[in-house]
Amino acid sequence: ASRQVSYQELNLAANQLAARLIAKGIQQGDFVGILLKRSPEVYLSMLAILKAGAAYVPLDIGYPEDRVSFILEDCGAKFLLSDEACSAGFKLSCEVIIVDGSSFDIRQNDTEAPEIAITVADPAYMIYTSGSTGRPKGVIISHAAISNLVKGEDRLFELNPQDKVAQVFSVAFDASLEEIWLAFRSGATLFPVSEAVMHSGSDLSDYIATHQLTVLSTVPTMLSMMQYPLPSLRLLILGGENCPHELLLPWHSSGLRIVNTYGPTEATVIATYADFDPLHKITIVPIGVPGELCIGGPGLAIGYLHQPELTAEKFIQPAFPLSDTTPSCLYRSGDLARFNERGNIEFLGRIDLQVKLRGYRIELSEIESQL
Structure with missing residues (x-):
């Protein structure tokens, strides 16, 4: 109840x-x-x-x-x-x-x-994180540090008493402090989401829609399993993991502010933020600098069946000129790579949640959505 x-x-x-x-x-x-x-x-x-x-x-x-x-x-x-x-x-x-x-x-x-x-120097809370020795290590956060976060996010996100904030993170994870104090500072309503709902991206989407929540802070993995659009949301905060640009494109709307954040526990939840820019232009990186491997040429596929949005995300029209003999689109592979000094391409990993098993591409988010 x-x-x-x-x-x-x-x-x-x-x-x-x-x-x-x-x-x-x-x-x-x-x-x-x-x-x-x-x-x-x-x-x-x-x-x-x-x-x-x-x-x-x-x-x-x-x-x-x-x-x-x-x-x-x-x-x-x-x-x-x-x-x-x-x-x-x-x-x-x-x-x-x-x-x-x-x-x-x-x-x-x-x-x-x-x-x-x-005093402001006194401990307010301590979060235990994984330690390199195999034992958890306690990170002590002062009243000054958490107060700095609360006041800073109040100015940054500008919540009000009419907002409804989802509380989805475990309280043992410092991201929960962002959710809790965003509500407490502004007088917004805080909605603790049950463990059962958090096991499913679609259940969380339904919960947000049913209760008309306006603020959600989550990780990209969970967002990738959720259903969009959610018209009641006006603020979406991402953090905790690498956030691929293409993951956020379907969520972009005039009424939703999307903010990507970064910060370790030792820096009190977040240290940096950036608003999502859907018009971020793809540029060519210098030799030795990692970037997403993009592929062009007459061998490219036409696109994805019944998925026009995904096709638009992955098969792009670059801002820079291509060879006259090359079709004017590139495929964004999701592979992280760089040119070395010899001109060879070095594969560095993935920029998303995809892994390969015996050469087969596997989307971990697809597996999680079925569990």
Whole structure:
């Protein structure tokens, strides 16, 4: 069943839970684990931990037990905020504080925010990423860093209280901070999308259309499995992977702003951005510089059966002149290559999600869409 929680209800419940955490002995600078699915309860837990002066450590409910145990022991967490369902499958060394629907029941004596003196240099949260040694490494993000992101994206994306923001990323992945705080900063409505819906690009498309969501942040792999157009969307943010230009062409419309972003966890979600330009011109790169291998000549195919948009994406009219004896179109192969000093072409890989098995081309997104 769908639930609605107002910002006032969320704030009062976070104050109440923060007071409870402080009474439990949580102190400024402590790390506190969170093991909850995407839900109002996970947002409540984040805010309560911050209000208590501590830093939260989000865990994915799909993590194996040894990873959860390692992270909690590594960060020295004495407490884990979770619910009965999420914590039942784990043997935990720290005390579990249950956060569920009843946590939003307000008692009048605990509605004021705790008076905690924190600085911008204090830790706000810690995200664990894969380490080169095989062990996850904790990346500590300060209040100054996350505040910089929140204020910067507020200016960049200009959301308003009428927006409806999809929350699709695991809270253990720092891209979730972009979704959550885009909504919180602007007063927009945040829609936590269930794990079941996230397993299918078509289900996510249906969810967005049904709820008329206006903002989506996702990875190119998921976008490649989704159905377009989605007229309610006005802002589409991509990140986390290489984003092929041709993937975005079908999504281009006058009412949809598409932004490609980049940034590691250590730089607090994103460090760079660029608005999608569908008229980006293909130019010839110098010798030694990687680029997409384009093929011309009389041997080119006519196009794709029943797929005029794909044909237009892959068989292009270049801005630069071609030989008089060559047809005036090129095929964009999707292969990354370069000319070496001898004039030979060196193959460097793919620019998209295609792989080859025994010479056969396989689109990984096609496989994922069938799973």
